[in-house]
Amino acid sequence: MNYLWSLVTDFGTQLRSLWMVFSHGFRKRDTLQYPEQKVNAPPRYRGRIVLTRDPDGNERCVACNLCAVACPVGCISLQKAESADGRWYPEFFRINFSRCIFCGMCEEACPTTAIQLTPDFELADYKRTSLVYEKEHLLISGPGKYPDYNFYHIAGMAISGKPKGSGQNEAPPIDTKSLLP
């Protein structure tokens, strides 16, 4: 009798799951019809990489190479140059987006918040070489996610017009020799 009863319940549960799956036909579909319906990626989505400028309009990147070191696939390459006032800047800055895995390690490594990932993911192209972005493609005119941050005002090496230790959170350097008794 128990056996027969379990037969009936087993059969019943199968019918129940049939009905449950069928009822899904009358629910809202989850698919977004992408090219017609635009995707609204969240602000912190990791997409196309940009190089930003500080609030004064200067390039933020100081060509420290930390992003290139942090990049797990090694798709960033840059060359340091120095301007007349002593600032460092990248002479060229190249990201190969056919290699980039959009992990965001470069953004985390960057001390100046220069390199940032944006929610734009529509990077498809017909030619592989056009996926290699140079500095003129990467550099934008705004400060990106950090509107107020200016590396050279807060800390950093001495440049003309800003001697050592004159940053916002800095004290002037102490002449250790003058501490002698």
Add this chain to the structure above:
Amino acid sequence: MSPELTTILVTVAQGIVILLVAVLVAAYLSWVERRLLAWWQDRYGPNRVGPFGTMQLVADMLKMFFKEDWIPPFADKLTFILAPIVSMSAFMLAFAIIPITPNWFVADLNIGILYFFMLAGLAVYGVLFAGWSSVSKYALLGSLRSTAQSVSYEVFMGLSIMGVVAQAGSFNMIEIVNAQQNIWFIIPQFFGFITFFASGVAVTHRSPFDLPESEAELGAGYHTEYSGMKWGMFFVGEYVGILLVSGLLVTLFLGGWHGPLLPPFVWFMLKISFFIMLFILLRAALPRPRYDQLMSVGWKICLPLTLINLLLTGAIILWQQGGGA
């Protein structure tokens, strides 16, 4: 032209049209299935090629034609080529016995349903050949399961519709349909219907009885080594099998073309579409059992059920005849 010649020509034309339409519909089912599965999974499915994705089949065909038709060097060539042909043509030939309307059928065989059993038995060879000739572990395991499966379902598949045959008093499909003018056999033969449906799913190797194929653990089961149009033939063969079993269920249990108001053809199509939908819903909803579970269901539940059903049907028929005399 003599009247005999005209009749022969008309019959041949009917046969060709029915078979062609069957193959075409079977191929189209691949799209229908994907759309339906998607519908039940809150997705859209293929809806890009043509209006509502209806041209998806053309794209798939093009893709399949241009694929490399590869025969593994270690395979047994003749059997390897024979397998998809057997498995597709067996089901297609069996389609000949299904009467669509009173005038539209290919063959009015007096052994009707036995002919289907014969071809269903042959269709197993397609799977066996495929698994054996591929000389690959997965394919072999798949066809091994297919053997175990067919041993357990073929017995009760035959018995499950003997009740129908006994009530109609004939193996002939058209007479079976005509015997259902007053009441569809699904009501007096409910257990026969259930068991035949289960075995029908097993015959076509459809989920949840798709153990010979089981993508999850066997690659693609018996047709792992197939590609291109040979694979396509297995694929179409499976859908022709669905059509065939749905058609048989309609003719044997749902009164074929009988139905009020609408013309016979429309009734037949409605009923067959219902069963096709049910096949796809089964795939969408039910998980695949282990194959010892499948065999124990076959031997311990379905077989006794069909035997009891047959006994009771026989007893009732005898009692009715005795009462009449």
